[in-house]
Amino acid sequence: MSLSISLIVNGAAQTVALDDPRVTLLDLLRERLDLTGTKKGCDRGQCGACTVLVDGRRINSCLALAASLDGAEVLTIEGIARGDALHPVQAAFIAHDGFQCGFCTPGQIMSAIGMIVEGQAGDDPERVREGMSGNLCRCGAYAGIVAAVLEAQRTLAETERRNAA
Amino acid sequence: MNRFDYVRPASIADAIAAAAVPGSAYLAAGTNLIDLMKGGVSRPERLVDVTRLPGLDRIERLPDGSVRIGALVRNADLAHDADFARSFPAVAEALLSGASGQLRNAATVGGNLLQRTRCGYFYDVAAACNKRQPGAGCDARGGENRLHAILGWSDACIATHPSDFCVPLAALDAVVEIEGRNGRREIAVEALHRLPGDTPDQETVLEPGDLIVALRLSGKSARFADHARYLKVRERTSYAFAVVSAAAALRIENGVMQDARLALGGVAAKPWRARAAEAVLAGRIPDAAAFRDAGVAALADAKPSGDNAFKIVLAQRVIARALALAAAGTPERMPALPASPFASVAGALYNA
Numbered sequence: 001m002s003l004s005i006s007l008i009v010n011g012a013a014q015t016v017a018l019d020d021p022r023v024t025l026l027d028l029l030r031e032r033l034d035l036t037g038t039k040k041g042c043d044r045g046q047c048g049a050c051t052v053l054v055d056g057r058r059i060n061s062c063l064a065l066a067a068s069l070d071g072a073e074v075l076t077i078e079g080i081a082r083g084d085a086l087h088p089v090q091a092a093f094i095a096h097d098g099f100q101c102g103f104c105t106p107g108q109i110m111s112a113i114g115m116i117v118e119g120q121a122g123d124d125p126e127r128v129r130e131g132m133s134g135n136l137c138r139c140g141a142y143a144g145i146v147a148a149v150l151e152a153q154r155t156l157a158e159t160e161r162r163n164a165a
Numbered sequence: 166m167n168r169f170d171y172v173r174p175a176s177i178a179d180a181i182a183a184a185a186v187p188g189s190a191y192l193a194a195g196t197n198l199i200d201l202m203k204g205g206v207s208r209p210e211r212l213v214d215v216t217r218l219p220g221l222d223r224i225e226r227l228p229d230g231s232v233r234i235g236a237l238v239r240n241a242d243l244a245h246d247a248d249f250a251r252s253f254p255a256v257a258e259a260l261l262s263g264a265s266g267q268l269r270n271a272a273t274v275g276g277n278l279l280q281r282t283r284c285g286y287f288y289d290v291a292a293a294c295n296k297r298q299p300g301a302g303c304d305a306r307g308g309e310n311r312l313h314a315i316l317g318w319s320d321a322c323i324a325t326h327p328s329d330f331c332v333p334l335a336a337l338d339a340v341v342e343i344e345g346r347n348g349r350r351e352i353a354v355e356a357l358h359r360l361p362g363d364t365p366d367q368e369t370v371l372e373p374g375d376l377i378v379a380l381r382l383s384g385k386s387a388r389f390a391d392h393a394r395y396l397k398v399r400e401r402t403s404y405a406f407a408v409v410s411a412a413a414a415l416r417i418e419n420g421v422m423q424d425a426r427l428a429l430g431g432v433a434a435k436p437w438r439a440r441a442a443e444a445v446l447a448g449r450i451p452d453a454a455a456f457r458d459a460g461v462a463a464l465a466d467a468k469p470s471g472d473n474a475f476k477i478v479l480a481q482r483v484i485a486r487a488l489a490l491a492a493a494g495t496p497e498r499m500p501a502l503p504a505s506p507f508a509s510v511a512g513a514l515y516n517a
Contacts, residue, residue, distance in 0.1 A: 003171070021171035021212070024199070044200050048267060057241075057270040063199045064271065067171050068192065068214050115266055120245070126501040133403035134265020 005070040009033060010079025018067060025069055026050045026061040029076060037077035037106045041136075048135030051107040051114070052076050058114025060134075077106035080113065088159070089113050092152035093145070100139035111135045112149045116156060123150060166202045173214040177344050177376060184213045185346055185374030191215050193237065194271040196264075197280045205290045206297060207281075221275075221378055224249060230384025233342075236275030236377045240330070241266070243274060253382055254495045255333040255393035255412050262397045262504035263329040265404050275377040278331060278341065278357065279369065282324035282434070283406055285309065295321045296365040310471030312408060315464075315480070317433040322365030323470035326358060326435050329504070333395055333412035335436035336428035337386035345375040354380075358435035365434070389414035389426060393495055396487040397430070397504040398479065407431035409480045410504070413487035415451065422446050422455070427463065427488070432480055439463035442484065451492035456485040 004017045009029070016032050026043070029035045029052070041049030043062045050062040053075040080087040089112050092098070099105045111132060121127035128149050129142070137145065174180040184191055188210035192198060201207035215221075221235040224246055232252065234243060240260050243249060250257035264272065286292040286304045293302035305313055305323050313323040331354060339354040357369050371377075397410035410430035416423045425446035429437040442463035449455040460481030467477045486506065 021169065022166050044203060045196060045268060048265065051267055058267050059271045060196070060267045063194075063196050063268075065171075065192065065195055065199060065212075065214075068173075068195065068216055111267065114270070118241075118245075118266070124501055130403050130502055131266055134267045 003067060005067060007066075007069065007071070008073040009035070010074070010076060016066070021065065021067045023066045024062055025052070025054070025064040025066045025074070028066040029061065029074070035076050035078050038110075039103055039106055041104065041107070046136075047104070047107075048111055049104050049107040051110040051135065053110060053114055056114075056117065058111050075110070077110055080109070087113070088155040089116075089148070089152040092148040092155065096144045096148040096151065097141065098144040098148040099137070099141050104135060104137045104139075108132070108135045108137065108145055112145075112152065115149070116153050121149075121153075123153070125150065167205070167208045167210075169209055170211040171214065172211065173217055175217070177218055177378065180213055180215055180218060181344060181346060181374045181376055183211070184376065186211065187373070189213055191376065193273040193276045194239075196268050196272045197276060201281060201288075204288055206288055215275075215376065227381075230387070232382050232387075234274055234380045234382075236273060236379055238274045239270060240264075240272045240274070240277060241269040244269070250499070252387040252390055253333070253337065253393070254390060255395045255414055255491075256330065256337070256382070258499065258503045259329040259333050259395040259397075259410075259412060261499060262395060262410075274330075274380055277328055278354070278377060278380070279371075280326075280328055281368070283327045284313070284324035287324060296324060296361070296368070299364070299366045306471065308471075311473045311475070312431075313470050313473055314433050315467040315469060315473060315476045316429075316437055317360040317435070318470045319361045319363065319365070321363055322361035322434065324361070324365070324434060325431055326433065327406045327431075328436065329395065329397060329407060329410060329430060331358075331436040332410055332428045332430035333393070333414070334380070334382075335438045336412040336414055336426040337382055337389065338426075339386075340381045340383075341377050342379040342381065343371065343375050344378050345372055349378075351381075354436065355438050361434050368434070386414075386426075389416055389424075391495055392417055392491045394487055394490040395504045396483055396490060396506060398483055398506055402502060402505060402507060409476055409483045411480070411483045411487040413484070413491040415446075415488070415491050417451060417492065420450060422449055422451050422492075425459075425488075427459065427484065429463065429480060429484070432467070432476065439484070441465065446488070451488070453485070453489070456488040456492075457481070459488060460484040 039049040041047035190209035244260035392415040399405035442459040
C-alpha cells in the first residue's frame with residue numbers, strides 16, 4: 001500500500017510518499033526530511049526528546065503516526081530561529097545553562113514553547129516544573145531549564161506588550 | 166512493529182464496518198496503541214483511523230443540564246474548558262494529574278477509557294500473561310507485584326486499570342455512548358470494564374466494531390462541584406501512574422454530608438466505585454472518624470495479590486485524605502501539582 005501525505009513543516013509545504021503506514025512523525029522528520037534536530041530518546045513517549053508542535057500544540061512525535069497527521073502544520077527546533085536571531089526560549093536556555101550534553105534540549109525547548117502558549121503556568125516555578133515534567137534531562141539541568149523557561153516567558157510577554165502598544 | 170493496513174473512514178458507519186473485521190483496531194491519537202505496537206504487545210492487522218470522523222470533538226451543554234463530551238476531545242482541552250472544570254473539578258484535576266503536557270495534548274477521551282494496563286508482564290512479550298495470550302499463565306503472580314491489584318483480581322490476572330480520568334467518572338455516574346453494528350446504546354462507565362475472572366483478555370463489554378462516540382455527565386453530578394477532589398499517590402511527583410488514587414465528592418448541607426461519591430484508582434482492573442463507603446458517609450458529620458470508617462468499608466473485601474498488602478492501608482489513608490480535602494472545599498484555582506499529596510510550597514502543610 002502506498003500513501004502520500006502533505007505537511008507544512010517549518011513553513012514549507014512537503015509532500016511525502018509513504019510506502020508503509022508504520023512511519024511515525026519522528027521518523028518522517030529525521031529519516032525522510034533530514035530534520036535531525038528532533039531527537040529519538042526512548043521512542044516510547046516517556047522522555048520528551050522528540051517533542052514538536054503540531055498545529056501549534058506540543059506532542060510526542062514518536063507516538064504519532066505520520067499518516068494520521070496528513071494536512072497538519074509541524075514546527076520543529078529547526079524552524080524557530082529567525083535567521084541568526086535565536087528564539088527567546090533558545091537564548092534563555094543559553095543564558096541560564098539549561099543543558100549539559102544537549103540531547104534533550106530540542107525537546108525541552110519545543111516543549112517550553114508549547115507550554116508558554118498554553119498559558120497555564122504563569123510565573124510560578126512549581127507550575128513550570130509540573131508543565132515540563134514530560135521532558136527528562138539525564139544531566140539534571142532542571143534548575144537552569146526552569147530559570148530559562150521563566151525568563152523566556154517574561155521576554156515573550158514583554159515583546160507582545162510592545163507589539164500591542 | 167508488525168505490518169498493518171491503514172484506513173481512514175469518513176463516516177461512523179464506515180468506521181464500524183471496517184473495525185468489525187477481525188484483526189482490526191481503532192486508532193485515535195495512538196499514545197497507548199502505538200507504544201503497544203512498538204513492543205509487539207498489540208499486533209493489529211488493520212488500523213481504522215477515527216481522528217477525522219466528524220462531530221466527535223465537541224463539548225456540549227445539553228438542555229437537561231448534562232454535559233456531552235465527544236470521544237475525540239483531547240484530555241488537555243477538556244481539563245482546561247473553564248465551564249467543564251467548574252462543574253466537574255475532580256475530573257479536571259484527575260486529567261491534569263495524568264501523563265505529561267505533550268500526551269494530554271494528544272490523548273483523547275475515548276482512548277483514555279480504553280487504555281490498557283501498565284502491568285510490566287503484559288508489556289514484556291517474553292513473559293507469561295493471560296491477558297495478552299489466554300491460557301499462558303501469569304508471571305506477575307510470583308514476580309514484581311507490589312503495584313498490582315488488591316480488589317477484584319483473580320488467579321488468572323492481577324493487573325490494574327491505569328486511568329486517572331475514569332476514577333471520578335465512575336464516582337460521578339458518567340455514561341458512555343457507543344455506536345455499534347446494532348445501533349446506538351449507552352453504558353455506565355462503572356459497567357464498561359470487566360473484572361478479570363477466567364478471561365482477563367476480555368477487558369470491556371464492547372463488541373467487535375463498537376465505537377465510543379461520547380461521554381456524558383449529568384447535571385445532578387455537577388451538584389458535587391463545591392466539594393470534589395482527586396488525590397493520587399505516585400512514586401514520583403509528576404508524570405507517573407497511580408499507586409493508589411481516589412476521587413471524592415460530597416454534598417454538604419448544614420454541616421452534614423447529604424450525599425457522598427467515592428471511587429478508587431490503581432487498585433483493580435477497573436475504576437473501583439466504593440458504594441459501601443458512600444453509604445457509611447451519608448448523613449454523617451464530615452470528620453476524621455467518618456473518613457476513617459469510609460476507608461475501612463471501601464477496603465473490606467481487599468486482599469493482597471502479592472507484595473502489596475501495603476496498598477490496602479495506603480488506600481484507606483488516601484480515601485481519608487481525599488475526603489478531608491473534598492470537605493474543605495474545591496480550591497478556586499487548580500493546584501500547582503494537581504492531585505498531589507505534596508504541598509507546592511516548601512515547608513507548608515498540605516492542608517494549611
